[in-house]
Amino acid sequence: MRRSKWKSLWLAGVLALAWPGHLAHGHGSVPPPTPEEEAALSALGEGTPVADLLRQVSSGRYHLALKAGELLRARRDATALPELLETAARPPTLENRFAVFAALVALSGMDEPRAREAVLKHAPEAGQNFLVEMIPLARDQALLAELRESYRQAATRGLSPREQAEALAARLEDAGEWVREALVALGEDAVPALAGRAGDPGVSAPVRVQALRCLAELKGGAALPLLIRIVQAQPGDALLGGSDQVLGEAAAALVASSPAEGLKAVQACFERHRGWLARLHVVRCLGEVPDPAVQLWLEEIASRPEATSDTAATRDPEGKAQAVRDHAALAAARIEARRSEDPSAARIGLLAHPHAWVRAFAIQGLGTARDARALEHAVRALEDPDDNVRRFAIELLGALGDRRAVEPLEAVLEGHRVGDQLHARLALEALGQRVIFSNGVYRSLDPEDPLVPILRQPAGTPGESARLLEALLDRGADGGRVLGAALQSPDPAIQASGQAYLEALSARLNDGDEALSARAIRVLQGAGTWAVPTLLQAVRGLANPRLRGQAAEALGLLGRQAAPALAAALESDPPPPEACLPDLFHAFVLSGPEADLLRSQVEHEQPLRRRLAFRALAQSETPETLARTVRGLADRDASVRREAFQILAGWRGPEVVPALDALAHSDAEARSRAAAAHLLARRCPTAGLAEIASHLAVQHQGENDPQARSDAIATLRLLRLPECVFPLLECTRDIEASHALEADAALTSLDGEILMQALQQAGVSALADARASADVRVRALSALFPYESVEERTSAAGRWIEWSPECPYPTMPAHALGHAGGDRAAAWLVQQLGHRSPAVRRAAAHALGETGVTEGLQALEGLLHDPEPTVSFTARRAIARLRGREP
Helix, strand or coil, X not given: CHHHHHHHHHHHHHHHHHCCCCCCCCCCCCCCCCHHHXXXXXXXXXXXXXXXXXXXXXXXXXHHHHHHHHHHHHHXXXXXXXXXXXXXXXXXXXXXXXXXHHHHHHHCCCCCHHHHHHHHHHHHHHHHHHCCCCCCCHHHHHHHHHHHHHHHHHHHCCCCHHHHHHHHHCCHHHHHHHHHHHHHHCHHHHHHHHHHHHCCCCCCHHHHHHHHHHHHHCCCHHHHHHHHHHHHCCCCCHHHCCCHHHHHHHHHHHHHHCHHHHHHHHHHHHHHCCXXXXXXXXXXXXXXCCCHHHHHHHHHHHHCHHHHCCCECCCCHHHHHHHHHHHHHHHHHHHHHHHCCCHHHHHHHHCCCCCHHHHHHHHHHHHHHCCHHHHHHHHHHCCCCCHHHHHHHHHHHHHHCCHHHHHHHHHHHCCCCHHHHHHHHHHHHHCXXXXXXXXXXXXXXXXXXXXXXXXHCCCCCHHXXXXXXXXXXXXXXXXXXXXXXXXXXXXXXXXXXXXXXXHHHHHXXXXXXXXXXXXXXXXXXXXXXXXXXXHHHHHHHCCCHHHHHHHHHHHHHCHHHCHHHHHHXXXXXXXXXXXXXXXXXXXXXXXXXXXXXXXXXXXXXXXXXXXXXXXXXXXXXXXXXXXXXXXXXXXXXXXXXXXXXXXXXXXXXXXXXXXXHHHHCCCCCHHHHHHHHHHHHHHCHHHHHHHHHCCCCCCCCCCCCHHHHHHHHHHHHHHCCHHHHHHHHHHCCCCCHHHHHHHHHHHHCCCHHHHHHHHHHCCHHHCCCCCCCHHHHHHHHHHCCCCCCHHHHHHHHHHHHHHCCCCCCCCHHHHHHHHHCCHHHHHHHHHHCCCCCHHHHHHHHHHHHHHCCHHHHHHHHCCCCCCCHHHHHHHHHHHHHHCCCCC
16 A cells, blocks of 8 residues: 555656646646636726736736736836835745746846846746646746746846857756756757766756756757767766766667667666666656657567566565566657657547556646547546546546536545545636535535525625525525535625525524425535534524424534534533433434544433433444443443443444453443343353353342343343253242243243253253152153143143152243143143142243133132232233233
């Protein structure tokens, strides 16, 4: 990942060097003038006072400053000189760039020593700063060319050609791009000065590079021997001055001067210099030489890994060799485009190249040429896997000025690639669209949208304002986006207009008309961040619960931009009304809040807040959320405990299992241990059942919480496993009547197959009377379930009961026969209603209710006054079930 990131940045730098009009920043055309600027531009003319023109230049507003600068250049009014000099000397920042450039444009027309001095001092830097983050229009290119010519004239005024060459060559370091064209125009007169700098190792590498580029355009001439010496130099030779780029530029100049012989020398140089950076500069610089033999050689290097297998590098030699091949592919593509009679068509063809760098070069070149044929290809390139290709395609669509590009750019704007969104915003604005940030995403507004005029005028008469407000309400969320655009406009007047309509919508929320209020909420949701205070006030203040819920839903759907405001509202003083707390937390859940925003609510003294906070936290399954929710199992309030329990029951991450296991075996209070054991048993029965059993002891001890036993019984009933049968049978003798009833209900809910598996898995000695013989115990173990007929089961049940009054599980036969059904089973159960053991009577009554046989009703009615309350209660339930009054 890291290598890919740096590779992308590297390519941006390489392309910036290859095409000086583009920097490694995002590019976009300057947006068209606003209506206010259009009016001011119309007012500027030959009769405009100088003071007004100077004020527009100093303002730094692109359209106004440049037009004012051109008018001042034509006037050549010396009275404007002092202020123009002051403006031209401003620091080179993005805020100053248009003002400084326009001032230099005006100074370039003045035949004054101070004006020429200012142009020489500031023009190169101002020209470079002028282009940052923009694709220059034809007018910009023309102004730059005129300013460069003024710079050249100021630097060579009154000098002979040879002297001009020396003067311009002396400025190569500070203004290389600005003097190269002039040096080349001087022809052979410039060669001595250029060769002197190119061959001097004491001169800085950037100056030597610029001189060598000029010599390449001049085809070497008298400097050809120097170029040969540089190319044939050994690695480390002083003539190279330690600069691999000097070697590459000399190689390009030599091939340009002497193609056949020069290429042979360069090929030998490539073999001799094995360092990866030297080879990289050689192949990269050759991209400026439009020679078919050079292109063929570069394509061979790019396609054959063995051609660079001996490339030397301190680290990652394989990756560095790949970089050499990448640059060779890019250089070959550049040659192909330069050789073509139709460069744009050649670049369009290169868009299908398998190498991402070549595609990036092709699409960027089309952006410079602004060829209308490139539209459909640029749209397809929006799906390219390479970041740079997509970026240059977006910039191209913005530069072409074709409205057909709006729809595909809007798709990019609403996509998931943040970097592409930023460039798409600039491109859409260049096409005249209004781009706003709404509900966490960028959205584009059509300037022809009939609602857009609302942005440009303040709230007027009551009737006019009402009409425009109705238009907003009719459009719902779309109307809200227009309102959001007004609220985020840089124009204070438009902001004030948007604020007036926002207040009008707020008033509609409270006028008692539910339908109108609902429409206003939809508009506010579309307005995005700027509607958060209004929606929050509605959630806190609306009496209608339905409208309050709609406002909360709209507020939550605004995303994370609403979460801080919601957190502040929960902490406000006075606190929000309790009726709106569920709505506020619901909005919080929808907004996807960070856990730390809810920390104080989880620990709040009000149980409702704690419960709602746990519910909100459950949206983000983080370690901190898990720890807090586990602690919630021991909360002092039952509703909070239930909420924490439900959250952990539905927790998707596997990390919840060890957390519950740790709590189940900790020294925490029995209530939280039981809840953790319950959840653990549901997830991992083998690990959880042992802990559940520890909460089922019949004796009351300090750590044995009756509620914990009740939770454990509920767990066993839920699991429906054979391992749960005997712990439940133990609970039917619990001294807490409610526990006994719960255990009876749990056992009755189990089917016969589960009961049979339980008996088969249990030990014989744990089931039968210890005084009985071994074969009796064995028969007792196998008596109940291997038989299919009711008669055989009933007979076995009778033998079980006859073993001994001390039989460990006297209720077992009754529960088994409750599933068997039939008249014979019912008759046997009726007999057991008179058993001396309350547990057997209760189990028989419960089982009788399960059989569905109504003949036992009279016997059950006799138990309604049983001295044991649990027996009478169970009989009442069984009667109700047999009479069909209970499901």
